[in-house]
Amino acid sequence: MPQDMPPSGGYDPVQYRRNLPVRGFRPAYYLVAVGAIMTYGFWRLGQGIREQNELAREKMWSRIHLIPLLQAEEDRDLVRRTLAGKAMEKELLGAETKVYNSDRFVRPTYAVTPANVTK
Numbered sequence: 130m131p132q133d134m135p136p137s138g139g140y141d142p143v144q145y146r147r148n149l150p151v152r153g154f155r156p157a158y159y160l161v162a163v164g165a166i167m168t169y170g171f172w173r174l175g176q177g178i179r180e181q182n183e184l185a186r187e188k189m190w191s192r193i194h195l196i197p198l199l200q201a202e203e204d205r206d207l208v209r210r211t212l213a214g215k216a217m218e219k220e221l222l223g224a225e226t227k228v229y230n231s232d233r234f235v236r237p238t239y240a241v242t243p244a245n246v247t248k
């Protein structure tokens with residue numbers, strides 16, 4: 130009995146791997162895309178921080194330039210209140226009274242001092 134021999138040219142290769150199509154891009158492309166997006170994001174973040182610093186500087190300088198105006202407004206209000214207080218006092222008491230022995234202005238102090246100071 131003759132022995133079975135392989136066909137001429139051999140057998141077809143055995144398919145042991147799944148032949149699935151590749152889905153998506155290669156990982157290097159994803160890495161480059163993420164790097165580009167992050168670079169753009171950090172660049173925009175830097176621009177935003179620079180803009181915020183500029184706005185804060187502008188706000189500070191505008192407040193510095195407004196200080197004399199606000200001080201003048203506060204002074205006018207203080208004069209108005211003082212004159213109104215004197216007018217009310219004259220209306221209630223009938224005459225202008227003096228609280229101090231001199232007309233010299235002394236800036237009021239609001240320091241808290243203890244009642245009994247013993248040394």
